[in-house]
Every structure is written in structure tokens, then in C-alpha cells.
Amino acid sequence: MQRTERLWPFSQSAYRRRFDKLLSLVGVTRYYTPGGLRGGGAVRDFVINGDIANLMWKMRIRSQSTLAHYLQEVVTEQSLLRLPTSSRDIFKLLARIFPALRLVAIASLKAGCAKPLVQVLFSSE
Numbered sequence: 001m002q003r004t005e006r007l008w009p010f011s012q013s014a015y016r017r018r019f020d021k022l023l024s025l026v027g028v029t030r031y032y033t034p035g036g037l038r039g040g041g042a043v044r045d046f047v048i049n050g051d052i053a054n055l056m057w058k059m060r061i062r063s064q065s066t067l068a069h070y071l072q073e074v075v076t077e078q079s080l081l082r083l084p085t086s087s088r089d090i091f092k093l094l095a096r097i098f099p100a101l102r103l104v105a106i107a108s109l110k111a112g113c114a115k116p117l118v119q120v121l122f123s124s125e
Helices: 012-024 036-049 053-059 064-071 074-080 086-112 114-121
Strands: none
Touching: 036 064, 053 064, 053 114, 074 086
8 A cells, every 4th residue: 555545545424424334234323433443442452461551652642641531431342231232243243354354455455456345345335
């Protein structure tokens, strides 16, 4: 991928529509936002590794108060427990297959066909 290429080739509104559609497909309301993904990732990394300095480096933040803001999103993790069992099961399945999807995306980037892959995976139809 070139430095000038966008990771997401569509508009922010297209990303949000697809994000909301994916959530609705697994039976989740619009309670969650794309902005929660970074905080969720921070919480997951902290729970697994417990290394604050490394986490701050990965997130490219300098202030521990900023990190504290993200780690407070552990409440979001707890909110997953309120989802219907079927939705939680779908999220568990998606978590299992994500590494394979990531490898496909990386291979597509290297082959120069990332945009068609993104268009197929996130088609609004």
C-alpha cells in the first residue's frame, strides 16, 4: 500500500452505514460506534499484556490521562454481556475468523487488489 493511498477508500458516511449494517446483521442496535473500536482494542491489549508503556507506544499517545480515558471503556466490554446470546455467539465466531480475513486483506494489498476486496467485503448491497 502506498503512503498516499487511503486505508478505507470510501467516505466516512459509507463506513458508518456499513458498520451499522454489520451490527444490525448480528442483532445489535446502533448503541456501538466505530469510535469505540480504538478503546476496545486498548482494553483488550491491556487485559492481555498489562504493559502500559507498550500500549501507549502502540496507540501513539503520550499522556497517561489519555490512556485512562480509553481504559475506562471497559464498561463497553461489560455491555457485551447485555447482548442477546445469538449476537455474542456471532461476535465470537467473527473473532475466530478475523485473523484469516486479516491475512487475506494483507495478501490483497500486496497483490495490488485491496480496493476490490474491500468493495466485496463491505458492499452495501
